[in-house]
Amino acid sequence: MYGMVIKPISVSADWNESLKTYNVVSVYRRTVNIEDTEGRRCTLITEPGDFSSRTALVDSLPAAEKGSFISVAADDAKVGYDPSLPVARICKEWLPLILEWQGFLADDDLAVLADVWDGVNWKPLIGLGPGLTPAGDDFIHGRLAAHLRLFEHEDAVVSDFRSGYSSGSTSKLAEGFYCDLLARKIWKRGKTLLDALAADDAQRVLDAARGLMDWGHSSGRAWLAGFAFGADEIL
Numbered sequence: 054m055y056g057m058v059i060k061p062i063s064v065s066a067d068w069n070e071s072l073k074t075y076n077v078v079s080v081y082r083r084t085v086n087i088e089d090t091e092g093r094r095c096t097l098i099t100e101p102g103d104f105s106s107r108t109a110l111v112d113s114l115p116a117a118e119k120g121s122f123i124s125v126a127a128d129d130a131k132v133g134y135d136p137s138l139p140v141a142r143i144c145k146e147w148l149p150l151i152l153e154w155q156g157f158l159a160d161d162d163l164a165v166l167a168d169v170w171d172g173v174n175w176k177p178l179i180g181l182g183p184g185l186t187p188a189g190d191d192f193i194h195g196r197l198a199a200h201l202r203l204f205e206h207e208d209a210v211v212s213d214f215r216s217g218y219s220s221g222s223t224s225k226l227a228e229g230f231y232c233d234l235l236a237r238k239i240w241k242r243g244k245t246l247l248d249a250l251a252a253d254d255a256q257r258v259l260d261a262a263r264g265l266m267d268w269g270h271s272s273g274r275a276w277l278a279g280f281a282f283g284a285d286e287i288l
Contacts, residue, residue: 057115057117057121057122057123057124058123058124058125059097059109059111059115059123059125060111060125060127060129061097061109061110061111061125061127061130062112062130062131062133063109063110063130063133063134064108064109064110064127064131064132065105065106065107065108065109065132065133065134065136066132066134066135066137067107067136067238068095068108068109068127068130069089069107069127070127070128070130071128073089073090074089074090074123074124075087075095075122075123075125076088076089076120076121077117077118077119077120077121077122077123078119079119080114080118080119081185083099083100083103083114084096084097084098084103085097085114085117086226087123087125094107094225094226095107095109096108096109097109097111097115098111099111099112099114101133101241102242102264103240103241104133104134104136104240105134105233105238105239105240105241106233106238106239108134108136109125110133136233136238136239136240136241136244137238138198138201138202138234138237138238138239138244139237140202140204140205141202141203141247141251142251143199143202143247143251143288144250144251144252145288146253147250147258148284148288150258151250151280151281151284151285152281152285153281154262154274154277154278154280154281155278155282155285157274157275157277157278158170158278160274162182162183162188162271163271163274163275165181165182165188165189166178166188166189166192166275166278169181170192170282172282175196175214176217177189178190178192179193179218179222179223180222180223180224182271182275183271184271184272184275185224185226185269185272186224186226186269186272187223187224188271188272188275189275190223190224190227190230190231191227191269191271192276192278192279192282193214193279194227194230194231194234194276194279195243195275195276195277195278195279195280195281195282195283196279196280196282196283196286197210197211197214197235197279197283198234198243198247198279198280199279199280199283199284199286200283200286201234201237203287208287210283210286211235215235218231242261242264242265242273243265243276245261245264246261246262246265246280249261262277
């Protein structure tokens with residue numbers, strides 16, 4: 054596969070636009086995860102809703118196999134998504150709805166999280182549960198997102214995670230999401246919800262929440278549950 058050149062339609066704002074060669078790390082139905090020569094994980098997607106950090110939207114995924122090499126020429130691609138996470142409010146009027154999302158931990162496939170989450174200690178959740186990004190990591194990610202959204206400087210919850218997390222404790226994909234979030238970068242579905250929660254449009258909030266519920270086998274519900282616990286801690 055060496056020498057295959059991909060020309061994306063659009064890219065995330067943090068994509069390196071120069072022509073680069075990437076190693077194919079994993080191939081799925083809707084995404085191909087690739088890695089540059091410096092070890093940075095990037096992703097090719099076919100659906101705009103899957104935008105995240107270092108992501109390129111393509112017409113169709115390349116017929117690539119794990120371990121093969123491809124090149125991405127994004128010089129002419131427009132920016133399709135900005136993953137930056139600015140500080141903004143979460144309207145308190147949405148708190149009753151947000152707190153309902155804690156109930157996702159009662160779902161059968163997320164009960165393993167409820168068994169260990171005591172409201173404080175996040176470490177037993179690392180790498181726990183189903184999903185390409187384990188559900189426990191999705192939960193933590195959602196909780197941290199609530200805190201990072203509201204505060205310009207890291208509060209005790211975020212600082213505790215930054216100092217207490219050990220590299221290599223979970224999947225590379227989940228760990229990449231943590232690194233991006235701590236750099237104030239977030240994937241599109243999460244940002245869409247956060248932007249909706251800063252406004253007063255109920256339908257917009259419900260549509261964004263549904264978009265997350267439909268994400269992955271359990272990832273979206275786990276993220277929403279974690280976000281609900283995080284919001285409850287600070288609102």
